[in-house]
Every structure is written in C-alpha cells, then in structure tokens.
Amino acid sequence: MLKVLGIKALLFVSRKDDIMEELFRQLDTLNLPITDYAITGSGPLYAHGLIPLLENDIDIIARNKAWVKSLNYKNPKTGELGDLIINLFNDHIQIFNGWSYSNETVNEIINNAEIYGGYPFASLNHVLSWKKKLMRPKNILHIKLIEKYQKNEYDNLVISSSQEIRHSSN
Secondary structure, eight states: HHHHHHHHHHHHHHHHHHHHHHHHHHHHOOOOOOGGEEEEEEEHHHHSSSSOOOOSSSSEEEEEEHHHHHHHHHOOETTSSSOHHHHHHHHEEEEEEOOOSSSHHHHHHHHOOOOEEEEEOOOHHHHHHHHHHHOHHHHHHHHHHHHHHHHHHHHHHHHHHHHHHHHHHO
C-alpha cells in the first residue's frame, strides 16, 4: 500500500511540475520585456514557495512595451473593474493594463517587483493588500500564509541580527 501511495504522490508532483512548466513556457513565448511587467495574482505566493502551484493561470500586469506587445497577440476585453485584460492560451495567461484591486499604480507594482527564477513577481506586500480587500475564501488562506511567512522572515532576521551582535561583542 505504501508503494502505491508513493507512486500516486510522485505522479501528482510530476503532473504539478508539468503544469507549471507549461504555464511559464507559454509566458516565455510572449517575449515580454522584463522591466515592463510583473506576475501578480497568486503568482508571488508560488514564487515564495507558499503554494505548490497556480490554480490554472498566470496573472500579469503590464505597461509600456510589454502592454503594446501584448496587444499584438489579441484584443483586450474590459474586466469587471474597468481594467483591460488580454486572455491568451485559453485564458491560462491573463495580461492586465491595471490592477484595480490595489491602491498601487502599475508603475509602483512593476518597479517593486522581485525576480525569482528569472521572472518579475509583484511583492508579497502588494498581494497581501489587495487580497485583504477582496477577502474571497482562497484569499483568507493566502493572507494567513503570507503573514506567517513574513513573520518567520522577520523572526529569522531578528535572530540573525542578535546572533551577529553577540559574535561581535565577544
């Protein structure tokens, strides 16, 4: 019985990796300039290892050359909050010209992006602020994950700092 569970788990991990590889392969084909977009939505949680995979799409916020280039692939539609959205690859990649869920401007979100695996991801603080606004069921879990992660990062930083101080005083 353990071997069967092990194989099933391995198949799930393999399938999960295949899904994520395919999403990022699709993103790569767009050749968007890295300085003009950021992956937002739940993408930053994936980048930080807080969730094992994205549900089924990558949300991207784009400006300038990245937005103009995206317009070459498909005409945008107006989203429920007024942002323009380009849906590509059967809606697996959604490119937004704004992120109305947030108090930040497009430029602020992109300028504060963090690079993981060669891709720009919006900051966790950005994700936390808009998820707290929406408070959908999955957002509540994501908020808890981000807050726990940030607390652990802060606690580790404090521990590291105090250890360095002790070493320097010896």
